Amino acid sequence: MSLSEEKLIGKLAMLSVLDETYTSHVDVLGWQQCIGKVGSMESNKVVAAIETAAKKNEIINGSVYRETHALYHAIMEALHGVTRGQVQLGTVLRTVGLKFSIVRGTPYEKEAEGEWIAVALYGTIGAPVKGLEHEAIGLGINHI
Amino acid sequence: MSLSEEKLIGKLAMLSVLDETYTSHVDVLGWQQCIGKVGSMESNKVVAAIETAAKKNEIINGSVYRETHALYHAIMEALHGVTRGQVQLGTVLRTVGLKFSIVRGTPYEKEAEGEWIAVALYGTIGAPVKGLEHEAIGLGINHI
Amino acid sequence: MSLSEEKLIGKLAMLSVLDETYTSHVDVLGWQQCIGKVGSMESNKVVAAIETAAKKNEIINGSVYRETHALYHAIMEALHGVTRGQVQLGTVLRTVGLKFSIVRGTPYEKEAEGEWIAVALYGTIGAPVKGLEHEAIGLGINHI
Amino acid sequence: MSLSEEKLIGKLAMLSVLDETYTSHVDVLGWQQCIGKVGSMESNKVVAAIETAAKKNEIINGSVYRETHALYHAIMEALHGVTRGQVQLGTVLRTVGLKFSIVRGTPYEKEAEGEWIAVALYGTIGAPVKGLEHEAIGLGINHI
Amino acid sequence: MSLSEEKLIGKLAMLSVLDETYTSHVDVLGWQQCIGKVGSMESNKVVAAIETAAKKNEIINGSVYRETHALYHAIMEALHGVTRGQVQLGTVLRTVGLKFSIVRGTPYEKEAEGEWIAVALYGTIGAPVKGLEHEAIGLGINHI
Amino acid sequence: MSLSEEKLIGKLAMLSVLDETYTSHVDVLGWQQCIGKVGSMESNKVVAAIETAAKKNEIINGSVYRETHALYHAIMEALHGVTRGQVQLGTVLRTVGLKFSIVRGTPYEKEAEGEWIAVALYGTIGAPVKGLEHEAIGLGINHI
Numbered sequence: 001m002s003l004s005e006e007k008l009i010g011k012l013a014m015l016s017v018l019d020e021t022y023t024s025h026v027d028v029l030g031w032q033q034c035i036g037k038v039g040s041m042e043s044n045k046v047v048a049a050i051e052t053a054a055k056k057n058e059i060i061n062g063s064v065y066r067e068t069h070a071l072y073h074a075i076m077e078a079l080h081g082v083t084r085g086q087v088q089l090g091t092v093l094r095t096v097g098l099k100f101s102i103v104r105g106t107p108y109e110k111e112a113e114g115e116w117i118a119v120a121l122y123g124t125i126g127a128p129v130k131g132l133e134h135e136a137i138g139l140g141i142n143h144i
Numbered sequence: 145m146s147l148s149e150e151k152l153i154g155k156l157a158m159l160s161v162l163d164e165t166y167t168s169h170v171d172v173l174g175w176q177q178c179i180g181k182v183g184s185m186e187s188n189k190v191v192a193a194i195e196t197a198a199k200k201n202e203i204i205n206g207s208v209y210r211e212t213h214a215l216y217h218a219i220m221e222a223l224h225g226v227t228r229g230q231v232q233l234g235t236v237l238r239t240v241g242l243k244f245s246i247v248r249g250t251p252y253e254k255e256a257e258g259e260w261i262a263v264a265l266y267g268t269i270g271a272p273v274k275g276l277e278h279e280a281i282g283l284g285i286n287h288i
Numbered sequence: 289m290s291l292s293e294e295k296l297i298g299k300l301a302m303l304s305v306l307d308e309t310y311t312s313h314v315d316v317l318g319w320q321q322c323i324g325k326v327g328s329m330e331s332n333k334v335v336a337a338i339e340t341a342a343k344k345n346e347i348i349n350g351s352v353y354r355e356t357h358a359l360y361h362a363i364m365e366a367l368h369g370v371t372r373g374q375v376q377l378g379t380v381l382r383t384v385g386l387k388f389s390i391v392r393g394t395p396y397e398k399e400a401e402g403e404w405i406a407v408a409l410y411g412t413i414g415a416p417v418k419g420l421e422h423e424a425i426g427l428g429i430n431h432i
Numbered sequence: 433m434s435l436s437e438e439k440l441i442g443k444l445a446m447l448s449v450l451d452e453t454y455t456s457h458v459d460v461l462g463w464q465q466c467i468g469k470v471g472s473m474e475s476n477k478v479v480a481a482i483e484t485a486a487k488k489n490e491i492i493n494g495s496v497y498r499e500t501h502a503l504y505h506a507i508m509e510a511l512h513g514v515t516r517g518q519v520q521l522g523t524v525l526r527t528v529g530l531k532f533s534i535v536r537g538t539p540y541e542k543e544a545e546g547e548w549i550a551v552a553l554y555g556t557i558g559a560p561v562k563g564l565e566h567e568a569i570g571l572g573i574n575h576i
Numbered sequence: 577m578s579l580s581e582e583k584l585i586g587k588l589a590m591l592s593v594l595d596e597t598y599t600s601h602v603d604v605l606g607w608q609q610c611i612g613k614v615g616s617m618e619s620n621k622v623v624a625a626i627e628t629a630a631k632k633n634e635i636i637n638g639s640v641y642r643e644t645h646a647l648y649h650a651i652m653e654a655l656h657g658v659t660r661g662q663v664q665l666g667t668v669l670r671t672v673g674l675k676f677s678i679v680r681g682t683p684y685e686k687e688a689e690g691e692w693i694a695v696a697l698y699g700t701i702g703a704p705v706k707g708l709e710h711e712a713i714g715l716g717i718n719h720i
Numbered sequence: 721m722s723l724s725e726e727k728l729i730g731k732l733a734m735l736s737v738l739d740e741t742y743t744s745h746v747d748v749l750g751w752q753q754c755i756g757k758v759g760s761m762e763s764n765k766v767v768a769a770i771e772t773a774a775k776k777n778e779i780i781n782g783s784v785y786r787e788t789h790a791l792y793h794a795i796m797e798a799l800h801g802v803t804r805g806q807v808q809l810g811t812v813l814r815t816v817g818l819k820f821s822i823v824r825g826t827p828y829e830k831e832a833e834g835e836w837i838a839v840a841l842y843g844t845i846g847a848p849v850k851g852l853e854h855e856a857i858g859l860g861i862n863h864i
């Protein structure tokens with residue numbers, strides 16, 4: 001497989017969001033990473049929180065559109081896993097509490113494959129009442 | 145949170161599919177679990193492989209429809225995370241190689257919440273050519 | 289409401305598929321109707337069965353595309369209710385056994401609203417094993 | 433068919449929303465049922481109205497998440513039939529006026545199949561202008 | 577092909593939105609057309625702008641529901657091309673700047689095919705920041 | 721707008737598929753382009769035809785996954801415009817006859833934005849019977 005076994009960017013992003021001790025694995029590779037949290041009934045706020053964290057932590061260069069574009073589609077793909085059908089939260093009366101991990105690195109053995117970005121989400125989704133919720137997970141990956 | 149911190153069924157299912165050493169965490173809880181693999185361009189074969197493993201390993205009772213129904217929807221939800229938009233593989237010229245973990249347990253503190261089932265998927269998705277692929281993840285959770 | 293209370297085409301189509309005694313209500317209005325059955329794992333066969341019945345029973349004129357087009361979209365909308373997310377059957381390992389009713393009539397009080405077509409579906413959806421299924425319903429309505 | 437012919441929960445829910453005389457059929461079976469109405473351009477208000485009615489009429493126990501979860505997914509599935517593509521109302525400039533019926537019962541012959549819940553919706557969908565609308569129907573069914 | 581080569585309503589609508597010199601092609605056919613612009617993060621405002629333009633320019637008769645219905649579905653189909661997955665804008669933190677062309681005419685050789693309506697959209701979609709955007713296109717066609 | 725007015729890659733791709741005289745505009749910019757045709761009821765064959773043309777005409781380097789990945793998502797986005805809801809053809813009993821244009825170039829003024837790819841589709845979609853069809857259009861754009 002062209003994906004290098006020690007450089008599985010999606011797995012690393014997901015593990016680091018599930019268990020913070022894994023963030024060191026990303027550091028060892030010399031890749032960039034940031035971890036954050038967002039809770040909202042408004043899906044646009046979830047997108048905004050992840051984008052803001054990525055820019056503030058310089059995972060992406062916010063003034064270059066191709067980087068914003070790569071990240072945006074990775075976020076949307078990750079939200080598909082969390083929402084499973086309609087990328088909607090409050091409009092279908094549900095809310096999320098999510099931890100997110102954004103990793104930028106070079107997961108492929110061939111240098112020509114360049115950089116990729118992974119967005120991993122883990123948390124809960126459910127009614128806007130504490131406890132009426134179950135877990136949800138999403139992963140989006142894109143070339144950058 | 146009503147979800148017991150040590151009994152996060154989704155997290156445990158996902159961790160055990162990412163790293164097999166985590167399967168013991170599920171055993172400690174006395175929950176049922178099975179792990180398997182499936183690779184296919186046919187989405188129905190992916191569904192069938194997971195259903196068959198769940199029945200064969202007695203995670204669900206295949207002769208009770210409510211159990212099959214709970215599992216089916218959990219699988220479909222997990223596939224949303226893997227496919228991110230259209231639950232289609234070969235019909236849009238892509239294939240998956242997935243590892244799956246099915247966990248059945250009691251993640252909530254309150255006994256009345258009963259049993260739940262989690263289906264975690266991790267692997268690669270891409271063109272039907274080795275190496276032209278990236279990682280994908282999905283998680284589906286349902287009451288059973 | 290511009291929809292005439294005694295001419296609710298969707299309600300009449302649905303009632304006649306749930307209980308054949310209601311077909312007389314459609315006849316009284318002088319509207320056209322046909323009722324049929326289709327069972328398949330192949331979604332295209334479901335579409336074909338409904339289209340064929342509509343043409344054979346002269347509910348639509350199969351040689352006029354605008355009539356075929358109106359019916360096709362009504363069928364697709366009805367299938368959304370049956371499939372609830374992805375208009376797929378066998379590709380996600382499920383099958384349907386459906387009764388369908390196609391009604392063509394003039395449900396609006398104003399003459400300018402002209403003819404409309406309703407496709408009502410009722411039956412079961414589930415695993416390709418007898419009994420592992422629950423009911424499903426769909427209704428599609430279009431101007432013709 | 434394992435679904436008992438006199439206990440077709442989806443059919444009974446749909447018939448009772450189309451014609452109130454059918455509510456007695458549900459009573460005869462000793463099942464629980466409630467009927468209500470909701471009109472809104474905000475999809476979350478439709479979900480809320482159905483959930484509130486179910487709790488207030490004790491169709492579900494609102495303090496047990498598994499019951500809320502079962503109902504929520506049944507509502508979402510029913511809304512797929514009503515919206516046919518995107519579970520959106522005001523955000524795509526349309527509004528609904530719906531009658532709903534929620535039925536909880538034991539539709540399968542085998543006792544092990546336990547309780548199920550059906551949400552049937554019938555009404556109109558259209559532009560936010562009286563009369564610019566057609567009928568819409570949805571049914572969601574889940575084990576509870 | 578029953579579609580007359582010089583009367584390709586979709587092509588004409590799209591060309592006239594891409595290059596205004598093409599609007600004369602529509603005039604030559606004696607068809608109705610209007611062109612407009614809308615920029616918004618609110619998807620309902622995009623729908624409203626197109627509907628309002630169509631009524632004001634008498635492309636459709638706003639007091640006849642079947643005409644509004646035909647236009648509405650054509651708009652929704654065109655928005656699928658622009659949004660590519662979820663017909664959402666601000667709720668997924670993106671905005672559009674669109675030019676639209678609405679054409680009503682008789683694209684088929686056979687007279688029985690009657691009138692059809694095409695809605696063509698062209699513009700940009702992206703983050704709510706000038707320049708962080710790429711182009712998007714959509715076309716919806718319906719019988720009217 | 722950061723998109724250079726003379727370098728609107730999506731517009732150029734769409735115009736060249738609607739009217740071949742526009743292909744010279746792409747040549748003038750020194751960008752790469754190829755034009756082709758595909759007709760099929762099988763959505764995977766549509767994807768394959770476009771991918772094959774892009775590789776054969778060296779629009780993308782088929783041995784570099786990031787290029788295949790960029791093209792694949794552009795194709796899928798373009799297909800959303802053509803299919804408007806479900807990226808399915810034969811499985812919902814419809815077929816397409818499409819002309820496609822693939823353009824690779826540098827549409828942004830800032831050099832850092834690098835190369836982008838556009839896939840434009842134009843043709844007909846309809847029943848698998850000649851003439852029972854209307855036009856369809858799709859555009860997908862991605863950074864490469």
Ligand SMILES: [Mg+2]
Binds near residue numbers: 141278793
């Ligand atoms: Mg991808």
Ligand SMILES: [Mg+2]
Binds near residue numbers: 134285286
């Ligand atoms: Mg759920």
Ligand SMILES: [Mg+2]
Binds near residue numbers: 430566
């Ligand atoms: Mg409609």
Ligand SMILES: [Mg+2]
Binds near residue numbers: 213217422573574
């Ligand atoms: Mg179900």
Ligand SMILES: [Mg+2]
Binds near residue numbers: 357361717718854
């Ligand atoms: Mg159509």
Ligand SMILES: [Mg+2]
Binds near residue numbers: 069073710861
């Ligand atoms: Mg994009």
